Amino acid sequence: MKFVDEYRNAELARSLGTEISALAEPGRHYKIMEVCGGHTHTIYKHGIEDHLPESIELVHGPGCPVCVIPMGRVEDGIAIATLPGVIFTCFGDMMRVPGGNGSLLDAKADGADVRFVYSPLDALKLARQNPDREVVFYAIGFETTAPSTALTLMRAKAEGIKNFSVMSNHVTIVPPVKALLESPDLRLDAFIGPGHVSTVIGCRPYEFIPADYGQPVAVAGFEPLDLLQSIYMLMKQLAEGRREVENQYGRVVPWEGNLRALEIMEKVFELRPYFEWRGLGFISQSALKLSDDFAEWDAELRYDVPGVRVADPKACQCGEVLKGVIKPWECKVFGTACTPETPIGTCMVSSEGACAAYYNFGRFARSKARAGA
């Protein structure tokens, strides 16, 4: 298929791997962070690390929308979902994220009307079809997903649909990256920028990374060769002493982003003063709430939500995994008490979560490598 097959060519992958190895300075260890969960998934699924020299370490970042939702926000969602007359809608993986007292899936099993949708537009459709019910959409995601929520709210407003509301948990990519760059726990050499977030926000917002922190960025696509090429671009920058933002995913990402999407996001959302991220704590101006013009559709204003902070289970080390401080397999409960079927932490829920991606694909390659060693 066009745009897919040509980016999975094994021969080209091997040749890129050789070129990357040639750029690595002997004796130097490189830490490259992929910010996006979709990239983490590709890395493990396609064995990208097998094509890289041992001196290049890929560090997984906090770009999995499900993984960064704190337990308190899950509790808030369940509080709304269990109200009489509510049809509560959310994306599929979100249903399995554990809160302090179970997940949305557990609430559904106990009788709440929780339904998964792939699009907020389907949630709005449910509201049209059920005028006697209140339909709530639990919105999560980075700037890739926020435009679809914004568009849905624009349509709800234009059509005057009042039995629909949104609980916004949308987050923004730049503040957590800044938090990581400031973190003393982590010393990184370069960043692989998120491809689809950049489709919306463009490449300009990352310019502070080379300018203020001296690290190169390559915005990358999601096929194996996209990732290898972006690593090549980063290694070339490091070797040549350049520090800039480059766009490997030019076939999709315009430098300025999608201006129309940014414009409607500006109308529908405003920045929260601060928001809690799992593992990263409170980060200022890192999340979106509905603007005053859309307050009528804001589920957090329409319903009473507990709004309490719930501590993560003690055994769970998602925080360290999200910050790239430990690898998934270094967590004490990885693959034993915590598996994709019975997740303790969010990183094991979504297939883009570092733990689930590693559990599903990477652990086999690792056990094979260890057996051969």
Place this chain on the structure above:
Amino acid sequence: MTGANLPLMDPQSYSAVCSVVDGCLVCGDVAVPVTVIEAADPDALCEDEHGQRGAVGIELVAPVVTGERLLVHGGVAIARLGDER
């Protein structure tokens, strides 16, 4: 998983072209390439690589024409697929 054993979905649904092999693409911040089958505003009928057809909100990239390739996330087109580089 191939097109033949994917569940049939309502083509009026915005979910149809977002049903995926490896989990929920919305959660993974990944997007699905589709082809426009019937250009209409605000929803175009589109088809994904598995032959699944579904509605796609096109306001953010409009106008679109039949045969055009779009990138869809959460039932909404967020970009056009340009020429290969």
